[in-house]
Amino acid sequence: MSKRAFDKIAEGLNEAIGIARGEREAAKFHIPAEINVKAIRQRLHLSQDDFAYEYGFSANQIRDWEQGRSRPLGALRLYLLMISHDPEAVLAMLRQAGVREAA
Numbered sequence: 001m002s003k004r005a006f007d008k009i010a011e012g013l014n015e016a017i018g019i020a021r022g023e024r025e026a027a028k029f030h031i032p033a034e035i036n037v038k039a040i041r042q043r044l045h046l047s048q049d050d051f052a053y054e055y056g057f058s059a060n061q062i063r064d065w066e067q068g069r070s071r072p073l074g075a076l077r078l079y080l081l082m083i084s085h086d087p088e089a090v091l092a093m094l095r096q097a098g099v100r101e102a103a
Contacts, residue, residue, distance in 0.1 A: 005089055013093075031077045038066040040084045054091065055083055056099070 018024035040060070041051040048066070052059040064070040072080055083090050093101035 005086065006092070009089055009093055031074070031081065033063075034078045035072055035084075036075050037062060039082060040080060041066075043084075044087055053056065055079075056094070074092075 015024060019026045041048065041100045042049065046054065049061045051057070052062045061070075061072075065072055079090075091100060
């Protein structure tokens with residue numbers, strides 16, 4: 001991951017912390033109502049179980065989303081968009097935060 005990409009991600013995380021603390025005004029995001037989880041997962045060449053493991057979901061969540069029994073809400077859709085846009089950067093952030101081991 002480039003330093004520029006990391007800096008942008010860190011800036012976003014700092015903004016989120018400021019919003020959570022009430023120190024900043026929340027930005028308006030356009031998050032699509034529907035996210036094609038299966039397309040994201042298949043583009044990454046991951047099984048449902050592997051996708052769930054890599055990004056911290058349960059395998060049942062992935063199956064339910066892909067089979068239309070439920071759909072990701074709010075921040076989960078945003079997280080899935082981030083994974084879709086830059087999966088390696090998301091994994092790097094998870095490792096840096098200590099919630100995911102290095103591969």
